[in-house]
Amino acid sequence: MNLKGELETRISEALAEAGAPPGSGALIARSNKPQFGHYQANGCMAAAKALKINPRELARKVLDNLDLSDIAEPLEIAGPGFINIRISRQWLAQRLTEVESDPKLGIATPETPQTVVVDYSAPNLAKEMHVGHLRSTIIGDALVRVLDFIGHKVIRQNHVGDWGTQFGMLIAYMKDLLQDDPEGFQAEAELGDLEEFYRKAKQRFDADEAFADTAREEVVRLQSGDPATLDAWRGFREISLRHCSDVYRRLGVLLEDGDVYGESEFNDDLSNVVEDLRAAGILEESRGAQCVFLDEFRGKGEDDADVPLIVQKSDGGYLYATTDLAGIRYRQDQLRADRILYVTDSRQGMHFTQVFGVARLAGFARGELMLEHVPFGMMLGKDHRPFKTRTGGTIKLTDLLTEAEQRAFDLVSGKTPDVDEARRREIAAIVGIGAVKYADLSQNRGSDYVFSWDKMLSLDGNTAPYMQYAYARVKSIFRKADMDESQAVGEIVLTEAAETNLAVKLAQLPETIQAVAVECLPNLLCSYLFELAGAFMTFYEACPVLKADAPAARTSRLMLCLLTARTIKTGLGMLGIDTLEQM
């Protein structure tokens, strides 16, 4: 049950009964000061203004129409017309007892689950995965897990760049290598480092005019379906995808081969897209290219020019706008999507505004289909410049992960040198990868993000190691007591303030998850978990568990510990981060 949502519903009803204008919301917010209770309703001021009456009087009438005695302590009117709400210990205790036996920790499945397509990661297969793919992959993975946990039907779509001019270059270069070396030893060796392979091909392309021509011919051959060229393309694509899988596995994201649905899949449909736009009467030829001009982009270009969405180049080639339009139709009609999320960097904002606009205008997207760009900022280095190697090169994802694990290993070795190395390696992998992910997810995705090893691997603050430690610390209580978690059954009784505060936090998981799903903001979950850990630490310091005065208190506190552990593990799990039973 969504506590905040329940309060919103019930107080909004009371507000309506008290004579507030239709649509007046209770405007429930978490209170930022303990003396104001756990929640506060801010809606009376706005409604009273519309009615031209005293807000406190309206609040009084609202209370007359409201019975929250099952959930809350007697309500209080404060300040200009706030209603302060303190959740009752009885309700919390009862609620948490219910949650204790629920695998979904109180998160209700929606009445009408949606089919949500999440488009993320989408590396260009011409190159090896690098840090530029990290945020999309991590954020998308977290959103997928959250939506899935809630009970929506989630369809992952890895819209890889497996088609386009860069492949001509690569195929030409590969053919060259095979010519000089029919056994393919050199080609194989060079393919071990895709980034290098691409770099060499590109170098050759730029320097050698004849080679460039060959490369362009390969593109034409590829697009016209020449079998030999297609074979080469398939081989290259396969190697590249295998490399991606390796990275995904290491990173621990859900993406699988079956989720790959790349640009090449839409090839046959691109001419249809253009023709359908023409049939819809919105296609215009401009400077030899086929374009759609949206009203809202008139005069928005350089020198007040109209900005087109180009769907076919003057040479007849198609662009990613065309593919994205085809993708919308495919996802709506074939995948039956209710909502499509595009997890890409914020620089593509205008592109998606245009594509969504054209899709609506052309009738490709029905009105109820939710099309959302989920933008994120850039990854920056310490110098606040785009994150690069010292020499200015691109940082490969595999190298980044290796360094994360190595740094975590050094850290673990420093803390627990007596643990054997193999085990330290295992811990380091979980802590290191978790740190990279959590550092990214804990920040509001919209802002650019300054990458810092020291910060993400810090043991203090809102970091993965801290959260993982908090989890291990809770679990240690059960180990210490030499008891199984299943033995922690009984009644939850909240007496100490630290217990109540912890209980309130525990009861706030559903509303937090809901907000993450609606806003596509994983950092809300990170903040929540960090606050939960803080509430637990305070409880842990203030309330002896195993040495509690009475058996009933001991049982109750053990249940709070268990719920805390499960909530942290589940929450981190929804972020794609593993936990350790012992650190």
Add this chain to the structure above:
RNA sequence: GCGCCCGUAGCUCAGUUGGAUAGAGCAGCGGUCUUCUAAACCGCAGGUCACAGGUUCGAGUCCUGUCGGGCGUGCCA
């Protein structure tokens, strides 16, 4: 030129549809291990929310302008 985003503590960042005295973490200072993991906890200090107007019961949040920064702005994705 135009469009979008941003400017919050020394640093890195939160801040929900406008709500009460703007919050964390790092760094700094000071306390806590014979007591459930000190990879921790507690406390102190740190702010003209870039600037100037405006809207209103109330503005970090909305509007206008200025300054500063990032990104985008027709045949790459």
